Amino acid sequence: MPSLNNLxxxxxxxxxxxxxxxxxxxxxxxxxxxxxIVVLLLFLVVTVMYLTYLERKVLARIADRLGPNRAGPxxxxxxxxxxxxxxxxxxxxxxxxxxxxxxxxxxxxVAPALxxxxxxxxxxxxxxxxxxxxxxxxxxxxxxxxxxxxxxxWGSGNKYSLLGxxxxxxxxxxxxxxxxxxxxxxxxxxxxxxxxxxxxxxASYPFLLxxxxxxxxxxxxxxxxxxxxxxDIPEAESELVAGYHTEYSGVGFAMFFLAEYIGMFTVxxxxxxxxxxxxxxxxxxxxxxxxxxxxxxxCVMFWLRGTFPRVRVDQLMNLSxxxxxxxxxxxxxxxxxxxKLGLRLGFLPGLVASLVVMAAAGAILRSRRPARPAAxxxxxxxxxxx
Amino acid sequence: MxxxxxxxxxxxxxxxxxxxxxxxxxxxxxxRVVDLKPYxxxxxxxxxxxxxxxxxxxxVPFTDRLDYICGMSNNLAxxxxxxxxxxxxxxxxxxxxxxVIMAELTRVVNHCVAVxxxxxxxxxxxxxxxxxxxxxxxxxxxxxxASGSRMTPSYIRPGGVAEDVPPExxxxxxxxxxxxxxxxxxxxxxxxxxxILMARLQNVGVxxxxxxIAYGVTGPVLRASGVxxxxxxxxxxxxxxxxxxxxVTEPGQDAYARFLVRxxxxxxxxxxxxxxxxxxxxxxxxxxxxxRIRPPAGEAYARIEAPKGELGFYLISxxxxxxxxxxxxxxxxxxxxxxxxxxxxxxxxxxxxxLGSIDLTMGEVxx
Numbered sequence: 001m002p003s004l005n006n007l008x009x010x011x012x013x014x015x016x017x018x019x020x021x022x023x024x025x026x027x028x029x030x031x032x033x034x035x036x037i038v039v040l041l042l043f044l045v046v047t048v049m050y051l052t053y054l055e056r057k058v059l060a061r062i063a064d065r066l067g068p069n070r071a072g073p074x075x076x077x078x079x080x081x082x083x084x085x086x087x088x089x090x091x092x093x094x095x096x097x098x099x100x101x102x103x104x105x106x107x108x109x110v111a112p113a114l115x116x117x118x119x120x121x122x123x124x125x126x127x128x129x130x131x132x133x134x135x136x137x138x139x140x141x142x143x144x145x146x147x148x149x150x151x152x153x154w155g156s157g158n159k160y161s162l163l164g165x166x167x168x169x170x171x172x173x174x175x176x177x178x179x180x181x182x183x184x185x186x187x188x189x190x191x192x193x194x195x196x197x198x199x200x201x202x203a204s205y206p207f208l209l210x211x212x213x214x215x216x217x218x219x220x221x222x223x224x225x226x227x228x229x230x231x232d233i234p235e236a237e238s239e240l241v242a243g244y245h246t247e248y249s250g251v252g253f254a255m256f257f258l259a260e261y262i263g264m265f266t267v268x269x270x271x272x273x274x275x276x277x278x279x280x281x282x283x284x285x286x287x288x289x290x291x292x293x294x295x296x297x298x299c300v301m302f303w304l305r306g307t308f309p310r311v312r313v314d315q316l317m318n319l320s321x322x323x324x325x326x327x328x329x330x331x332x333x334x335x336x337x338x339x340k341l342g343l344r345l346g347f348l349p350g351l352v353a354s355l356v357v358m359a360a361a362g363a364i365l366r367s368r369r370p371a372r373p374a375a376x377x378x379x380x381x382x383x384x385x386x
Numbered sequence: 387m388x389x390x391x392x393x394x395x396x397x398x399x400x401x402x403x404x405x406x407x408x409x410x411x412x413x414x415x416x417x418r419v420v421d422l423k424p425y426x427x428x429x430x431x432x433x434x435x436x437x438x439x440x441x442x443x444x445x446v447p448f449t450d451r452l453d454y455i456c457g458m459s460n461n462l463a464x465x466x467x468x469x470x471x472x473x474x475x476x477x478x479x480x481x482x483x484x485x486v487i488m489a490e491l492t493r494v495v496n497h498c499v500a501v502x503x504x505x506x507x508x509x510x511x512x513x514x515x516x517x518x519x520x521x522x523x524x525x526x527x528x529x530x531x532a533s534g535s536r537m538t539p540s541y542i543r544p545g546g547v548a549e550d551v552p553p554e555x556x557x558x559x560x561x562x563x564x565x566x567x568x569x570x571x572x573x574x575x576x577x578x579x580x581x582i583l584m585a586r587l588q589n590v591g592v593x594x595x596x597x598x599i600a601y602g603v604t605g606p607v608l609r610a611s612g613v614x615x616x617x618x619x620x621x622x623x624x625x626x627x628x629x630x631x632x633x634v635t636e637p638g639q640d641a642y643a644r645f646l647v648r649x650x651x652x653x654x655x656x657x658x659x660x661x662x663x664x665x666x667x668x669x670x671x672x673x674x675x676x677x678r679i680r681p682p683a684g685e686a687y688a689r690i691e692a693p694k695g696e697l698g699f700y701l702i703s704x705x706x707x708x709x710x711x712x713x714x715x716x717x718x719x720x721x722x723x724x725x726x727x728x729x730x731x732x733x734x735x736x737x738x739x740x741l742g743s744i745d746l747t748m749g750e751v752x753x
Contacts, residue, residue, distance in 0.1 A: 230582055
C-alpha cells in the first residue's frame with residue numbers, strides 16, 4: 001500500500017512495470033511520456049476552468065455578492081457552461097484582418113504557456129523533466145507569448161487593438177526585467193538554476209524569509225506579467241482603447257483566456273517554488289503543499305483584483321523602470337553581500353537587510369510625492385459656533 | 387521637424403462609464419488631450435416645454451426625473467419655487483423636518499453613487515460600487531417606506547410633503563443614520579490612503595477657484611477648489627439654519643479633493659440627520675388650504691444646495707394654473723462647462739476620471 005506521499009512515484013513505477021510486460025524499453029519510455037503529457041494537459045485544463053470559478057466566487061464575496069450560483073449546485077457547472085458557450089460561438093473574422101497572423105496569434109499564445117509544465121516540480125519525484133536550467137527555461141518560454149500579443153494586435157486590423165497590443169508588449173517587457181533580477185537573487189544563493197535543487201535548498205526555511213524584498217518585487221512583476229489587475233490595462237475595457245483581443249470571439253478568445261489563466265498558474269507556481277519552498281512542508285503530502293502554496297498566491301492575485309483600481313499606463317512604466325528595477329538591482333547586491341558575509345544565522349541577516357532597504361525605499365518614495373496645497377484657514381461662518 | 391497630426395476620437399454616447407448618454411469629441415496629440423468638445427442632448431425629453439402644459443402639481447413627477455439619482459432634492463427645489471411664487475403659507479414644522487431628512491438622505495445616496503462609480507471608472511472591479519450601493523439600498527428602502535417609490539418619489543410637494551411617514555420610518559431612519567459614520571469610515575479606510583487611487587486622482591482635473599467661479603460651477607466641485615460656498619449657509623432655506631454642520635472644503639482643486647469633499651459631506655449629512663431625527667415634532671404635514679395652485683402673475687427663483695450643486699427653479703406665472711415658463715437651472719450642465727478646461731493637457735485615461743469626478747447625471751444636463 002503506497003503512502004500518500006509517494007503516490008505518484010508508486011503509480012509511475014506500477015504503470016511502467018505493467019507496460020514493460022509487452023513493450024520494448026523505448027516503447028515504455030514513449031508511452032510514459034505520452035501518459036505524462038495527457039495527465040498534465042488534463043490537470044491544467046480542469047485546473048484553469050475551476051480557477052475561473054474560484055476567482056468569480058472570491059471576487060464576488062469581496063464585493064458583498066454571491067458569484068455564480070445558478071449552473072449546478074453552488075454554480076459548480078459554471079465553467080463547463082462557459083467553455084461550451086465559447087466553443088459554439090461564431091468566430092467573426094474582421095474584414096481587415098491579416099488572416100494568417102490573426103489565426104496564429106492564439107496558438108502562439110497557448111502553446112508556449114503550456115511548455116513550462118515540463119519542468120515545474122510538483123513534488124520530489126513529480127517533475128517530467130528535471131533540467132538543470134529550469135529557472136532560465138521558464139521565463140524564456142513564457143516570453144514567447146509576448147509575441148502573440150503583438151500578433152493579435154496587428155492581425156486584428158484595428159488600430160485600437162494594435163495600440164492595445166503595443167501597450168501590452170511594453171508592459172510585459174518592462175516587468176520581465178525586475179522579475180528576472182529577483183529570480184537571480186534566489187539563484188545566487190542556491191548556486192543552481194535547477195528548480196528541484198532550489199526547492200531542496202529551502203528545507204530549513206523558505207527564501208521568503210531571507211529575501212522578502214525580492215518576493216514582493218517578484219509578486220508585483222508576476223501580476224503585471226499576466227496582465228492582471230491592477231495592471232490589466234491591455235485587457236480591461238480600458239476606457240477608450242480596445243484591448244488586443246477585442247476582435248476575437250469564440251474559440252480564439254477562449255485560447256487567450258486559457259493562456260492567461262495558465263500563465264497565472266505558472267507564475268504562481270514559480271513564486272511558490274522560488275520563494276515559498278515549493279513542496280516542502282510537514283505532515284501533508286508534498287504535492288498538496290505545493291498546491292496549497294500556489295493557490296495561496298492565486299488568492300492574493302484575486303484579492304488584488306477585487307480591491308485596487310487600475311494603474312495608468314505611464315504610471316505603470318514609471319513603476320517598473322524607476323522603482324522596481326533599481327530595487328531589484330539593490331536586492332541582488334544585498335543578497336550577494338549577505339551571502340558573502342557567511343554569518344550562520346539562517347534567514348536573519350537577509351531579513352534584516354531587506355527590511356532596511358524597504359524602509360529606505362519607502363522613505364525615498366514618500367519624500368518624492370508631489371506636495372499637496374495646505375488647508376485654507378477656517379472662516380467663522382463655515383463652522384457653526386456651538 | 388516631424389510633421390505630426392492630431393487624432394480625433396469619439397468617446398460615447400455608448401460608453402463604459404455609467405454617466406448616461408454623453409459624447410465627447412477628443413482631439414489628441416499622441417496621448418495628450420488637446421481639445422475636447424462635449425455633445426449632449428441624447429436624453430432631451432422636452433421637460434421644460436411639457437411642463438408648460440401641466441399644472442404646478444402635475445409637474446412634480448417631472449422634477450423627479452431631472453437628476454434621477456436625487457429625486458427628493460429636485461422635488462424640494464421645485465416646491466420652494468412654487469411656494470415663493472404662489473405665496474403658500476407657513477409650512478408645518480413636521481413637514482419642514484421631513485424635507486430636511488429626505489434632502490440629506492438624498493445627499494448621501496448621491497454621494498454613494500458618485501464615489502462608487504468614480505471607482506468603477508478607475509477599474510476597481512466593482513467592490514467599492516457595491517459597498518456604496520448596499521448603503522444606498524438601505525436609504526432607498528426608507529424612501530419606499532415614505533413615498534412608495536425608490537427613485538422617483540414625488541414626495542415633497544408645494545405646501546409640505548405628500549403624506550406623513552409610517553410610524554416605523556423614524557426608528558428605521560435612526561438605525562440607518564447610526565450606521566452611516568461607520569460606513570464612511572470603511573470607505574475612507576479602504577480608499578483614501580490607497581496609493582493607486584491617489585496616483586490616479588491627484589493633480590488630475592485641476593480647476594482653480596477663479597475659473598470655477600467664472601464658469602458658475604457649484605457644489606462639491608466648487609468646494610473642492612477651495613471656495614467655501616454652500617447655499618445652506620449663504621442663503622439658508624427651509625430650516626437649515628437650525629442645524630449644526632460644517633461646510634466641507636478642500637484646497638486641492640483636483641479629482642482627489644472632490645472625492646474627499648464627497649466623503650466629508652456624507653459625514654456632515656449624517657450629523658444633520660441625527661439632529662433632525664431627534665428634533666422632529668408631531669403635526670400636520672401639508673400647509674392649510676393648498677388646493678388648486680393658481681399663483682398670481684409674477685416670477686420666482688428658488689435654489690437649494692442639491693447634492694451636485696446649486697439646483698434652481700425659475701418659474702414665471704401668468705395667473706393660470708399652468709406655469710408660463712418652467713426653467714431649471716441645470717446643475718450638471720453648468721458644471722460640465724468646466725470639463726474642457728480640466729481635461730486639456732491630461733492623458734486620455736484621465737478624461738474619464740475627470741468626468742466621473744464632476745459627477746454628472748444626463749437627466750439634468752439634457753432635461
